[in-house]
Amino acid sequence: MKSTPYILIFMLFVSSYNLFAQGELKDYQEAEKWLWKNIESKIYKSNIYPNWIGKGDSLWYSTKTRKGQEFFLVDIKNKKQEELFDHQKMSEALSTYTGTELKAYELKLKQLKLKNQSKLEFALDTFLLSVDLKTYNVSKREKEKKYRSQELLSPNKEKIAFIKDYNLFLKSGDEEKQLTTDGNAELSYGTSISWYFVKNESQNQKMEYEIDAYWSPDSRYLICAKYNRKHTQKLFMYKSTPKEGFRAEVYSYERPIAGDKDLTRVSYVVFDTQTGKTIDCDLPENATFLEYGFQWKSNTRAYTLRYYRGYQKRELIELDVATGKSRSIVSETADTYVDPNMHIYKVNKESDDVIWTSEKDGWHHLYRYSYESASLKNQITKGEFVVREICKVDYKKKKIYFRANGKEEGDPYYTYLYSINFDGSGMKLLSPENAFHSCRISPNGKYIFDNYSRVDLPDRFVIRSAKSGKRVMDIAETDIQDILKMGWKAPEMYSVKGRDNETDIYGVIYRPFNLDATKTYPVLDGTYSGPQTIRTPKTFRRGLINMDVPMAQIGFVVVTVDGMGSAFRSKKFHDVSYKNLGDIGAPDHIKAIKDLAKKYPYMDIENVGIYGHSAGGYDATHALLAHPDFYKVGVSSAGNHDHRSAKAWWPELYMGFPAGKHYDEQSNFFMADKLEGKLLLVHGNMDNNVNPAASIRMADELIKANKDFELILLPGKDHGTCYYDTYFIRKRWDFFVNYLMHKHAPKEFKIN
Incomplete structure (x- = not known):
């Protein structure tokens, strides 16, 4: 009997060893191998894109092979594939010309253009060159004139419209004419700003405007946007690590956030450059983020797509530039939203047909409208599937080529x-x-270049007949022999029933490659519930290019779940997230993980963590606040913790406008006192997508609630570089090892 305590201690030790046998230095070293930057060089014949030659009976492409960077010519008619040029001769010719030794399969040729299959034009470093592929004579090309972002060349190349001092000017030859005189900082012509543009207030940096104007095909009429910035509001960032000195720099950028009533608006003016007449458009001012610019049906008729606040209406609108009068061609409304992320339309100059996509019958389908009469001709596709892309419209044969998912058996996302x-x-x-x-x-519409893959099937590149779909020739297969030797194993694709016990929910499971099914492993939910997309990879490359593979090698079972409310299914499935982003798909995530654990007992659902970035960062924090009984540890990066802290279009699309009480109810700020688990907040302090104020205010709310948490601000990092920052990657590993595995992470492991 005296030995009982020792037996008990021994049993507890064995139990804890079986439960938390990973997370050691060797596991970090294994995980490091599987970071994308470290395995990309070990994958060959990937990322192949066709460059059609002439009408399309041949093409060229480049790809990384075991030799190096190779360029290939594909003769589809004769089913032949060969090198586009003699790489050795090319390298010798270019080495002689540039005076620098260049290796045959390390040629960094950019902006390639193949002319008549006998001359190749490209850029090499600072050289603009042309090479005769018969003689390999190298000649210098003249640099093409580039126009500033404030300038717009007319189609006949005789006129240049440009912005100066907030006004619109026209240059023709040596003559310069000022078209407007009333432009100023508040009401200016053509002054669009790139969505990513940030201004250094500390150095009085000038705004870099991009001309927002549209020439008619005959170069007579010019539609120009007029920006109303009387009530423009800005967001700010604080750069603590300037290139020189010790004074932090303040940056600003124009960005409306959800619910803003004061924001930049845009209207349009037409200029007849032949008569000098100015024509006002009857289109009312609209928020800039709801406008999509103009295209031309004829010399006097232009068309644009327009949305309205809350995204419950969209219109295809024609503008008669000679009169400034507009008319609606297609108008669509919805009780929830008409989704700009699930919409495609095609208008042809010679045809009366408008090809339009809509979810109005509950699925995203193709419709055909009359441009002239603004009436519906017919619905083109029907059924329980989703049109994703119009690849080509053949107006002569009245045929459409399109991609869709959900029609074939199996994974409905393929x-x-x-x-x-x-x-x-x-x-x-x-x-x-x-x-x-x-x-x-x-x-010419005769051939299809098809790239297909799955997370467990490396890419295949084939040519098909566009008429029958029959394979004409195989181009390449992605070579993964090196990562197979390293021990790579494909993640498992799975399907379970969702929260309603009826709807199929899909995802993948990543496991440690050295998994021992007799042990137990903590579970991580890799999340992103942004309704515009899904989290689960569906292609081979996407299955590798994420943080889930290395995370699993630390010693976790990583699961992705695409719950109700996410994209690419029915309108009903998608609308679950409408005014309900706080749902984060959690009921489906939790049920899926529990169901999988019944099948795989080594999944320890008493130790479940969650991590995500951006909308996924919101999810990770929200999961701990709303479901503390299931999620114990979370790492939240670049989270938009209150949807009013994000750019206006995204939350207003899915949460509606105006920003009502439901915004408060689903805000992480207002739930800070609910935190029970371990939370790490991470944000780049130069993130102009989700402003760092979102995470800093989240921290403030947690402090007010007297909650323990950790916060890392990454100096100088933006939305993307934060996610791929190696220090953050390591800290994420550490956080889950320390608090989900209950082990001590290797101290200050350095990722290479």
């Missing part, structure tokens, strides 16, 4: 290529393999 007639007849599957297909159609 996209396939189809063709269909304008009247909805003759729908044909052109890419039958059970995989995710990305397709490009040749200019």
Whole structure:
């Protein structure tokens, strides 16, 4: 009996060893190997894109092979593939010309153009060169004139519209004419600003305007945007690490946030450059983020797509530039939202047909409208599937080539290529393999370049007949032999029933490659519930290019779940997230993880963590606040913790406008006192996508609630560089090892 305590201690030791046997130095070293930057060099014949030659009976492409960077010519007619040029001769010719030794398969050629399959034009470092592929004679090309972002060249190349001092000017030859005189900082012509532009207030940096104007095809009329900045509001960032000196720099940028009533608006003016007449448009001012610019139907008729606050209405609008009068061609409304992320339309100059997509029957489908009469001709596609892309419209044959998902058996997110007639007849599957297909159609409409893969199937690149879908020739297969030797194993694709016990929910499971099914492993939920997309990778490359693979090698089972409210399913499925972003799909995530744990007992659902970035950062914090009984540890990066802290379009699309009480109810700020688990907040302090104020205010609310948490501000990092920062990657590993594995992480492990 005296030995009982020792037996008990021994049993506890064995139990804890079985539960938390990972997270050691060797596991960090293994995880480091699987970071994308470290394995990218070990994957060959990937990322191949076709460059069609002429009408499209041939193409060229470049890719990294075991030799190095290779360039290939594909003769589809004769089913032949060969090197685009003799790499050795090319390197010798370029070495002689530049005076620098260049290796045959390390040529960094950019901006390639193949002319008549006999001359290759490209940029090499600072050289603009042309090479005769028969003689390998190298000649210098003249630099093409580049126009500033404030300038717009007319189609006939005889006039340049440009902005100066907030006004619009016109230059023709040596003559310069001022078209407007009333422009100023508050009401200015053509002064669009790049979404990413930030201004250094400390150095009085000038605004870098980009001309927002549109020439008619005959170069007579010019539509110009007029920006109303009387009530423009800014966001600010504080750069603590300037290049020189010790004074922090203040940066600002124009950005409306959800619910703003005071923001930049835009209207339009037309200039007849032939008569000098100025024509006011009858289109009312609109928030800039709801405008999509103009395209031309004819010399006097332009069209634009317009949304309205709250995204419950969109219109295709024609503008008669000779009169300034507008008319609605297609108008669509919804009780929830008409989704700009799920919308495609095509207007052809010679045709009366407008090809338009809509979810009005509950699924995202193709419709055909009359441009002239503004009436519906017919619905083109029907059924329980989702149109994702219009690849080509053949107006002569009245045929559409498009990608869609959900029509074939299996994973409903895999996209396939189809063709269909304008009247909805003759729908044909052109890419039958059970995989995710990305397709490009040749200019002559005869061939399809099809790239297909799955997370467990490396990329295949093939040429198909656009008429039948039959494979004409195989181009390449991605070579993964090196990572197979390293021990790579594909993640498992799974499907379980969702919260309603009826709807199929999909995701993948990443496991340690050295998994021992007799032990138990903490579970991580890799999350991003932004309704515009899904979190689960569907292609081979996306299955590798994420943080889940290395995270699993630390000793976790990592699960992705695409719950109700996410994209690419029915309108009903998608609308679960409407005015309900706080749902974060959690009921589906929790049920999926519990169901998987019944199948795989080594998944320890008493130790579940969650991590995500941006909208996923909101999710990770919200999960700990709303579901503390399930989620114990969270790492939240670049989180928009209150949806009014994010750029206006995204929350107003999914949460509605105006920003009502439901914004408060789903704000992490107002739930700070609910925190029970371990939380790490991370943000780049130069993030102009989700402003760092979101995480700093979240920290303030947690401090007010007297909650323990950790906060890392990454100096100089923006939205993307924060996520890929190696210090943050290591700290994320450490946080889960320390608090979910209950082990001591290797001290200050340095990721290379």
